[in-house]
Amino acid sequence: MSGISRRGLLKTGVAAGVLSATGVPLYAAPKRGGTLRLGIAGANTSDSWDGRTHSDSFMIMMAHGAVFDCLTEVAADGQLKGELAESWEASADAKTWTFKLRQGVTFHNGKSFGADDVIESLNLHVAEGAKSAAQPIVSAITNMEKVNDHEIIFTLAAGNADFPFLLSDYHILMYPAGQVEEAIANGIGTGLYKVESFDPGVRLLLSRVDGHYKDGNSGWFDSVEAIAINDSTARMNALMTNQVDAVNRVDFKTEPLLRANPMINIFEVTGNQHYTFPMLTDLDPFSNLKLRQALKHAVNRQEMVDKILLGHGKVANDHPIGPANQYYAADLEQNAYDPDKAASLIREAGLEGTTIDLSASNAAFSGAIDAAQLYQASAKAAGIDINVIQEPADGYWSNVWLKKAWCACYWSGRATEDWMFSTAYETGVPWNDSQWDDKDSPRFQELLLTARAELDSDKRRSMYGEMQMILSKDGGTVVPMYANYVDAHNTKLTNSGTIGNVFQMDSSRLVERWWFA
Amino acid sequence: MGTVTRIILQRLALGLLTLLVVSVVIFTAVNLLPGDFAQSILGQGATPEAVAAIRQDLGLDQHPVTRYFQWLGGAVQGDLGTSFASANFAAFAGSDANANMGTVASTIAPRFENTMFLAGVTAAIAVPLAVFLGVLAALYRETVFDRAANIFTLSSISSPEFFLAYILILLLAVLNPILPSLSNIFDGMSFSERLERTLLPALTLTLVVTAHMMRMTRAAIINLLASPYIEMARLKGINPLRVIVKHALPNALAPIINVIALNLAYLITGVVVVETVFVYPGIGQLFVDSVKLRDIPVVQACCLLFASAYILLNLTADIMSILSNPRLRHPK
Numbered sequence: 126m127s128g129i130s131r132r133g134l135l136k137t138g139v140a141a142g143v144l145s146a147t148g149v150p151l152y153a154a155p156k157r158g159g160t161l162r163l164g165i166a167g168a169n170t171s172d173s174w175d176g177r178t179h180s181d182s183f184m185i186m187m188a189h190g191a192v193f194d195c196l197t198e199v200a201a202d203g204q205l206k207g208e209l210a211e212s213w214e215a216s217a218d219a220k221t222w223t224f225k226l227r228q229g230v231t232f233h234n235g236k237s238f239g240a241d242d243v244i245e246s247l248n249l250h251v252a253e254g255a256k257s258a259a260q261p262i263v264s265a266i267t268n269m270e271k272v273n274d275h276e277i278i279f280t281l282a283a284g285n286a287d288f289p290f291l292l293s294d295y296h297i298l299m300y301p302a303g304q305v306e307e308a309i310a311n312g313i314g315t316g317l318y319k320v321e322s323f324d325p326g327v328r329l330l331l332s333r334v335d336g337h338y339k340d341g342n343s344g345w346f347d348s349v350e351a352i353a354i355n356d357s358t359a360r361m362n363a364l365m366t367n368q369v370d371a372v373n374r375v376d377f378k379t380e381p382l383l384r385a386n387p388m389i390n391i392f393e394v395t396g397n398q399h400y401t402f403p404m405l406t407d408l409d410p411f412s413n414l415k416l417r418q419a420l421k422h423a424v425n426r427q428e429m430v431d432k433i434l435l436g437h438g439k440v441a442n443d444h445p446i447g448p449a450n451q452y453y454a455a456d457l458e459q460n461a462y463d464p465d466k467a468a469s470l471i472r473e474a475g476l477e478g479t480t481i482d483l484s485a486s487n488a489a490f491s492g493a494i495d496a497a498q499l500y501q502a503s504a505k506a507a508g509i510d511i512n513v514i515q516e517p518a519d520g521y522w523s524n525v526w527l528k529k530a531w532c533a534c535y536w537s538g539r540a541t542e543d544w545m546f547s548t549a550y551e552t553g554v555p556w557n558d559s560q561w562d563d564k565d566s567p568r569f570q571e572l573l574l575t576a577r578a579e580l581d582s583d584k585r586r587s588m589y590g591e592m593q594m595i596l597s598k599d600g601g602t603v604v605p606m607y608a609n610y611v612d613a614h615n616t617k618l619t620n621s622g623t624i625g626n627v628f629q630m631d632s633s634r635l636v637e638r639w640w641f642a
Numbered sequence: 643m644g645t646v647t648r649i650i651l652q653r654l655a656l657g658l659l660t661l662l663v664v665s666v667v668i669f670t671a672v673n674l675l676p677g678d679f680a681q682s683i684l685g686q687g688a689t690p691e692a693v694a695a696i697r698q699d700l701g702l703d704q705h706p707v708t709r710y711f712q713w714l715g716g717a718v719q720g721d722l723g724t725s726f727a728s729a730n731f732a733a734f735a736g737s738d739a740n741a742n743m744g745t746v747a748s749t750i751a752p753r754f755e756n757t758m759f760l761a762g763v764t765a766a767i768a769v770p771l772a773v774f775l776g777v778l779a780a781l782y783r784e785t786v787f788d789r790a791a792n793i794f795t796l797s798s799i800s801s802p803e804f805f806l807a808y809i810l811i812l813l814l815a816v817l818n819p820i821l822p823s824l825s826n827i828f829d830g831m832s833f834s835e836r837l838e839r840t841l842l843p844a845l846t847l848t849l850v851v852t853a854h855m856m857r858m859t860r861a862a863i864i865n866l867l868a869s870p871y872i873e874m875a876r877l878k879g880i881n882p883l884r885v886i887v888k889h890a891l892p893n894a895l896a897p898i899i900n901v902i903a904l905n906l907a908y909l910i911t912g913v914v915v916v917e918t919v920f921v922y923p924g925i926g927q928l929f930v931d932s933v934k935l936r937d938i939p940v941v942q943a944c945c946l947l948f949a950s951a952y953i954l955l956n957l958t959a960d961i962m963s964i965l966s967n968p969r970l971r972h973p974k
Binding site (some may be wrong): 170324353358359520523 | 704828935
């Protein structure tokens with residue numbers, strides 16, 4: 126990550142103008158033309174253009190990354206820039222945010238974009254009975270005031286320095302006011318590409334919009350054909366036989382074959398996606414700090430990266446902040462595999478000889494059962510007896526996660542530190558899967574609230590650094606590794622040289638950012 | 643033909659009865675699946691309240707017997723219900739504006755059409771090929787040709803389908819790029835393009851189903867060759883091919899038709915693996931997706947469709963055997 130302060134820029138909102146003006150760094154001059162063919166995993170017959178329901182890669186990539194726009198966008202280099210918002214400004218307490226909207230933008234049906242569309246689109250997430258993943262973000266807005274057609278003032282319940290960042294979330298898409306149902310049924314957005322035909326779970330055909338506000342910066346393909354290929358062998362095969370130009374989620378087992386093909390490039394980034402083993406710290410024996418520390422030193426992280434991810438990952442340090450986060454503490458002391466230390470910690474805990482149950486299923490992440498067994502073997506060297514329980518994949522998230530005292534889990538990570546912490550590490554939130562809260566570390570909870578409303582980037586860096594350290598030492602979750610996003614493309618495609626790591630496929634914006642060489 | 647009509651009607655009635663029994667079995671089996679739609683769609687977000695809300699929306703909280711009769715009542719009137727996936731989508735949208743886009747029938751119809759197309763292309767290649775090879779194998783039985791045909795078809799039927807599929811991809815798409823390895827057919831494709839894209843999966847399936855039909859043809863004919871009337875024909879000096887095609891084949895038709903019907907039913911109901919390898923948007927993929935999602939109305943409708951296909955094809959096979967056999971056509 127660059128050391129340039131993203132938040133400093135963002136406070137004034139000048140960033141948006143500057144960054145959109147400079148555009149793509151000229152790695153090789155991009156050029157228009159061609160039909161991009163994609164083989165994408167993560168498609169379902171239940172897919173729709175309703176951003177509130179999006180959770181899998183096909184729709185995230187096609188809606189957020191091609192057909193629709195958000196107010197803000199995380200650029201490939203991690204900087205926040207305006208998408209439908211042109212600039213923004215915060216009050217000193219980060220509670221009131223004034224957003225200026227881009228002018229002259231139209232939806233695919235010809236309707237022009239303005240403040241009403243923003244207000245109605247945001248309200249979708251807090252509508253009665255709506256089940257949106259972005260509900261916590263939008264419900265924090267207490268008031269939306271339309272100043273004029275291209276200016277809105279948001280008032281938040283509490284100061285949040287990350288607010289513009291949160292609006293880049295792929296759920297929060299902009300729909301035309303008064304035509305939301307139609308837009309959801311047919312895919313009418315303001316994006317670079319409009320829907321030609323869509324067969325959910327099978328195929329999507331897009332064509333480039335003429336005269337778009339991103340002209341000259343992105344949107345190089347004339348049309349895009351996205352084919353849903355959930356089977357990994359078929360997907361790799363489609364790339365190998367030149368039926369598609371790019372695929373997501375490279376199968377690690379056949380990856381050497383792709384690598385051997387001179388026509389194919391593999392691109393791999395470490396983002397925030399991480400695998401975890403949360404312990405319920407309100408239950409014995411996990412309420413015992415020494416035991417938790419013993420378990421953190423009883424796992425051979427590198428071995429897990431090598432054997433479960435086949436090298437496509439990075440050792441993690443028992444906190445959920447990843448390399449794609451702004452304030453990731455890369456220099457934090459690493460919890461290392463140390464059987465002797467683990468053995469002495471477990472003696473201090475007075476829990477020698479206890480058997481500890483670890484529930485796992487491959488529903489948690491692919492290879493979770495193997496990972497649990499590796500954990501069992503590495504802990505044995507420290508004299509800790511882990512009993513691996515294989516849970517059924519069906520109903521894992523409702524019957525095991527948050528219920529069993531220790532289990533396997535995964536997190537795709539969040540774009541901001543605050544968002545990640547307040548989803549799974551804040552006192553009383555439903556997904557706090559370790560129940561590690563103010564009883565364990567009042568300091569952590571206090572920092573969480575202070576950092577949220579702090580606009581000064583340096584202060585935030587030190588606060589988030591301390592929070593990562595506290596979690597790493599005392600937290601209730603073992604985080605052994607980050608899992609990379611590994612995708613592949615043929616050499617006809619090229620890009621700016623900077624690939625986003627927020628999500629797979631260049632932060633799911635490959636369609637907008639890449640071009641044919 | 644009065645008796646034939648009566649037989650057909652009898653069989654149809656029996657078929658309907660079987661279908662009713664099958665519907666009970668399907669409903670029970672589907673309901674025994676662990677987990678449910680609410681849990682699978684919510685994934686990590688499956689809090690008890692959210693699960694309960696979705697279940698209530700979809701009527702999953704009602705008694706299974708009530709749900710069975712609701713479903714059966716609808717199915718009899720041709721209403722297979724609303725796909726949960728779409729119902730849930732409509733609920734998200736907060737209105738019933740899209741209510742008619744999510745019926746099970748509209749979800750299944752295009753996929754079923756694709757499946758029938760693949761089955762049709764395969765049958766058009768496999769059936770004549772199998773019968774032709776069978777006749778030749780019977781004619782030149784115990785020769786090198788017979789052995790070779792047997793070994794080839796038996797080894798292709800013994801290999802897993804995905805293996806055959808990848809061998810064909812290797813031969814016809816990678817080493818000699820003649821055919822596309824992806825069979826993603828879609829609406830608006832011209833017939834020839836559609837046919838070209840369907841050819842590889844159809845060839846794979848041909849390899850899978852040919853052995854069965856060919857060997858039955860061969861066995862049925864050879865079985866007849868020992869009969870006195872064939873000996874008579876041979877003594878009259880008719881050439882061997884004519885003996886087989888004119889005299890033996892018509893009498894061997896019944897068992898051959900039965901095997902063909904079984905294989906056609908297999909083509910409609912059991913080609914998930916081939917569909918997956920070639921990314922063919924058929925009903926098998928939809929079925930697997932729906933089971934994964936626990937989209938029960940779609941799963942049940944697919945099962946019912948598969949069961950109907952089996953019953954109908956078997957019925958057709960029975961009727962054809964009766965028609966091909968004068969002794970059955972005119973009993974006593």
